Amino acid sequence: MRRSSRAGLTLGETLxxxxxxxxxxxxxxxxxxxxxxxxxxxxxxxEVQQRSRTALQRITPILYAAIxxxxxxxxxxxxxxxxxxxxxxxxEIRFRVPVEPVDPRxxxxxxxxxxxxxxxxxxxxxxxxxxxxxxxxxxxxDALEFLVLSDSTIxxxxxxxxxxxxxxxxxxxxxxxxxxxxxxxxR
Amino acid sequence: MSRSRQQTQGVALLMAIMFLAALFSLSLLLLAVLxxxxxxxxxxxxxxxxxxxxxAGALNALAWMETRAAKGQPAIPSGSDEHELTGxxxxxxxxxxxxxxxxxPSNPDDTRPAYTVRSTAFLDGTRYRSISVAxxxxxMSRFAWFEESGSEGxxxxxxxxxxxxxxxxxxxxxxxxPSGFYGSGNPSTFTQGVTMAGAAPNSPDGVNYNCxxxxxxxxxxxxxxxxxxxxxxxxxxxxxxxxxxxxxxxxLPSHAKNLAAEAWGSELPPPTQIGVHPGxxxxxxxxxxxxxxxxxxxxxxxxxxxxxxxLTITQGxxxxxxxxxxxxxxxxxxxxxxxxxxxxxxxxxxxxVYSGLTNGLVYCTGNINSLSGVxxxxxxxxxxxxxxxxxxxxxxxxxxDTSPGQAPTGSRDNLGLVGHNIWIQNSSSHTEAxxxxxxxxxxxxxxxxxxxxxxxxxxxxxxxPLTRVRLFGGLMMGDKQTWGKYSGGRQYSGMTLESxxxxxxxxxxxxxxxxxxxxxxxxxxxxxxxxxVDW
Numbered sequence: 001m002r003r004s005s006r007a008g009l010t011l012g013e014t015l016x017x018x019x020x021x022x023x024x025x026x027x028x029x030x031x032x033x034x035x036x037x038x039x040x041x042x043x044x045x046x047e048v049q050q051r052s053r054t055a056l057q058r059i060t061p062i063l064y065a066a067i068x069x070x071x072x073x074x075x076x077x078x079x080x081x082x083x084x085x086x087x088x089x090x091x092e093i094r095f096r097v098p099v100e101p102v103d104p105r106x107x108x109x110x111x112x113x114x115x116x117x118x119x120x121x122x123x124x125x126x127x128x129x130x131x132x133x134x135x136x137x138x139x140x141x142d143a144l145e146f147l148v149l150s151d152s153t154i155x156x157x158x159x160x161x162x163x164x165x166x167x168x169x170x171x172x173x174x175x176x177x178x179x180x181x182x183x184x185x186x187r
Numbered sequence: 188m189s190r191s192r193q194q195t196q197g198v199a200l201l202m203a204i205m206f207l208a209a210l211f212s213l214s215l216l217l218l219a220v221l222x223x224x225x226x227x228x229x230x231x232x233x234x235x236x237x238x239x240x241x242x243a244g245a246l247n248a249l250a251w252m253e254t255r256a257a258k259g260q261p262a263i264p265s266g267s268d269e270h271e272l273t274g275x276x277x278x279x280x281x282x283x284x285x286x287x288x289x290x291x292p293s294n295p296d297d298t299r300p301a302y303t304v305r306s307t308a309f310l311d312g313t314r315y316r317s318i319s320v321a322x323x324x325x326x327m328s329r330f331a332w333f334e335e336s337g338s339e340g341x342x343x344x345x346x347x348x349x350x351x352x353x354x355x356x357x358x359x360x361x362x363x364x365p366s367g368f369y370g371s372g373n374p375s376t377f378t379q380g381v382t383m384a385g386a387a388p389n390s391p392d393g394v395n396y397n398c399x400x401x402x403x404x405x406x407x408x409x410x411x412x413x414x415x416x417x418x419x420x421x422x423x424x425x426x427x428x429x430x431x432x433x434x435x436x437x438x439l440p441s442h443a444k445n446l447a448a449e450a451w452g453s454e455l456p457p458p459t460q461i462g463v464h465p466g467x468x469x470x471x472x473x474x475x476x477x478x479x480x481x482x483x484x485x486x487x488x489x490x491x492x493x494x495x496x497x498l499t500i501t502q503g504x505x506x507x508x509x510x511x512x513x514x515x516x517x518x519x520x521x522x523x524x525x526x527x528x529x530x531x532x533x534x535x536x537x538x539x540v541y542s543g544l545t546n547g548l549v550y551c552t553g554n555i556n557s558l559s560g561v562x563x564x565x566x567x568x569x570x571x572x573x574x575x576x577x578x579x580x581x582x583x584x585x586x587x588d589t590s591p592g593q594a595p596t597g598s599r600d601n602l603g604l605v606g607h608n609i610w611i612q613n614s615s616s617h618t619e620a621x622x623x624x625x626x627x628x629x630x631x632x633x634x635x636x637x638x639x640x641x642x643x644x645x646x647x648x649x650x651x652p653l654t655r656v657r658l659f660g661g662l663m664m665g666d667k668q669t670w671g672k673y674s675g676g677r678q679y680s681g682m683t684l685e686s687x688x689x690x691x692x693x694x695x696x697x698x699x700x701x702x703x704x705x706x707x708x709x710x711x712x713x714x715x716x717x718x719x720v721d722w
Contacts, residue, residue, distance in 0.1 A: 024202060028205055028206075032209060035212060035216050037215070038216065039216040042220040042221070046220070046223055053231065055235070061713040064711065065711060065713070069710065070693070103291055104298045104302070104710070105290075182246075
C-alpha cells in the first residue's frame with residue numbers, strides 16, 4: 001500500500017495536470033508578450049511624441065525672436081514674410097530677426113528660414129543654395145507645417161512616425177502649438 | 188483523500204506564484220514607462236511657466252518705463268545706468284534689470300535713449316529662463332503730423348489734405364468727405380496710420396464725418412460696417428485697419444531743461460551772460476556739448492563753408508560766427524589752420540578754436556527772431572519752451588545733402604526745431620510756383636502746468652500775405668490754430684502747406700529731439716536656446 005501510494009499520479013491526473021500547466025503556461029507567455037509589446041508600443045509612442053515635442057520646443061523660441069520692422073518709408077513690415085496669412089499651411093517659414101549684437105538705435109535685420117528636409121528641421125539665413133550655414137534643430141520628423149493665422153500668430157504642426165513593433169505599421173504623433181509673437185509693433 | 192488534496196494545494200500555490208510574477212513584471216514595465224511620460228510633461232509645464240514668468244518681467248519693465256516717460260521722467264532714475272524690478276507670478280519670481288545703452292561712438296549723432304531689459308524667471312532661487320529685450324525710445328520726429336490737443340476735433344478736408352506719414356491727435360479727427368470723392372481719381376488723404384487718443388461720439392471708427400459745412404458721407408454703411416474701398420480712399424492701403432481710436436495719449440514736453448543741459452554739456456549751472464557759449468562742460472578747450480546762447484537772437488543763419496558747417500548769429504550789434512570743421516581743415520582769421528573736427532567761435536576780430544565738434548544742439552534762452560539758411564549735419568535748434576520762447580523762420584531752410592524741392596534721400600543733414608511757437612514769416616513772394624522750402628521736423632507747443640496745451644506752428648500773421656510753404660519733414664503742434672482767412676471758400680491770407688513726410692526723421696532723428704513715451708522693441712530674444720540661433 002505504501003509503495004502503491006508513492007507510485008505517483010495516475011495517467012489521468014498527469015494528463016489533467018499537464019493540460020492545466022500548458023494552459024497556464026500559454027496564458028503566462030501571452031501575458032508576458034502583451035506586456036512586452038505594450039512596453040515597446042509605449043516606448044514607440046514616447047519616441048514619436050518626444051520628436052514632435054522637441055521640434056516644437058526648439059522652433060518656438062526662435063520664432064519668438066521674429067520682429068516687425070519699418071522700411072525706409074516708415075511703413076511697418078511684418079515679422080513673418082512667408083507663408084502669407086491664411087491657409088494653406090507651408091512646410092517652410094521665413095521671418096525677420098535682428099543681427100546680434102543689436103544696436104538698439106540702428107538695428108540690422110536678417111531673414112531666417114526654418115524648413116523640413118529629409119526628416120530634419122533646419123534653420124538658415126535664408127540661403128537655399130548654401131548649406132554651409134544650415135543648423136539642424138531636430139531630426140526624425142515626418143511632416144512640419146506652418147500656418148500663419150495673423151501677423152503675430154503662427155500655428156505649427158509637427159508629425160513624427162516610427163515603425164510599429166513587429167507589425168509593419170507606424171506609430172504616429174501629431175503635435176500642434178500656437179506661437180503668439182510678443183507685442184513689438186507700435187503705432 | 189488527504190494525499191490528493193496535498194497535490195492540488197501544490198498546483199494552486201504554483202499558479203498563484205506564477206500569476207503574481209506575471210502581474211509584477213507587468214507593473215514593473217508600466218512603472219518604467221510612466222515616469223518618463225510624467226517627467227516629460229512636468230518639464231514642459233515648468234518651461235512654459237518659466238517662459239511666462241520671464242515674459243511678465245519684461246512686459247512689466249516696459250510698462251514701468253512707459254509710465255515714467257509719460258510723466259516726463261527719464262525711463263530709469265537719472266544718475267544710474269541700471270535699475271532692477273522684481274515681481275512674482277504664482278510660485279515663480281522674476282527679476283528684470285533695465286540698463287541704458289550708451290550712444291554708439293561710431294554713430295554719435297543718434298542720441299535717442301536706448302535700453303536693454305533682461306528678465307529672468309526663478310523658482311526657489313534657481314534660474315530657469317531668461318528673455319533679453321532691446322528697446323529704443325521713439326522720437327517725436329516720427330510723426331508727419333502730431334497735434335496734442337485741439338479745442339475740438341481737427342477738421343480735415345479729405346480732398347485738400349494729403350498726409351503721407353504717421354498722424355496722431357490726442358482728440359479725434361473730423362473728415363469732410365465731399366460728394367464724388369470716393370469715385371474720384373484723387374490720392375488717398377492719409378497713406379499711413381491714423382491714431383487718435385479720443386473718439387467722436389456715436390461713430391463706429393471714432394472719426395466724425397458729420398461735417399456741418401459738407402456732406403455726411405462716411406465710409407461705412409448704415410449698420411456701421413466698413414466699406415473697405417471707401418476707407419482705402421481716405422486712409423490708404425490699410426483701409427479701416429489704418430485708423431485707430433482710443434490709443435494712449437502722447438504728451439508734449441512742458442520744458443526743454445534737458446536740451447539746455449545737453450547744450451551746455453555739464454551738470455554745472457549754465458552761463459547767464461548774454462552771448463554764444465560753446466558747451467565746454469568741465470573742459471576748458473574741448474567742446475563736450477552744443478552751443479548755449481543766452482538772450483534773444485536777432486538773426487541765425489545756417490550755411491556751409493568749404494564743406495564745413497557754419498552758423499552766424501546776430502545778437503544786438505554783435506555777430507558771432509561758429510565754424511565746425513566737419514569736412515576738412517579751415518583757415519582761421521589769423522591765417523592759421525583749424526584742424527578737422529574742431530570748432531571755432533569768432534566774434535569780430537577775436538576768435539577761439541576748440542577741439543571737437545558740437546553735439547549738434549543749439550539752445551537759446553530767448554527768441555530766435557529770424558532763422559534761415561542751409562543746414563549741414565544733424566542739428567536741433569531749440570529755445571526755452573517753458574518761458575514761451577519762439578522761433579521764426581524768415582526764408583528758405585534747406586539742407587546741404589538735398590537739392591531744394593527734392594525729397595531727402597538720407598539723414599545726414601536732419602534738422603529739428605523746438606519752440607513754444609514756430610512762426611513762418613508771411614511773404615507774398617512765396618507762391619505755389621515759388622514756395623518757401625523748409626526741411627525740418629517742426630515742433631511748436633508745450634504742456635502747461637495746469638494741464639492745458641499751448642503753442643503751434645503757423646504763419647506770423649493770419650491776415651498777412653498768402654504764403655505757400657513746402658515742408659519736407661514733420662509737424663508737431665500743441666493746438667493748431669487757423670492758418671488763414673477765407674472768402675468765398677478760398678483762402679486769401681496766412682499760409683498754405685504742402686507737406687511731405689521725411690521718414691528719415693523717424694529712424695534717425697535730430698540730436699536730443701524730444702522723445703515720446705513709447706519704446707520700439709528692436710530685439711526680443713529668449714536666451715534659453717541661444718546656441719541654436721547663433722552663427
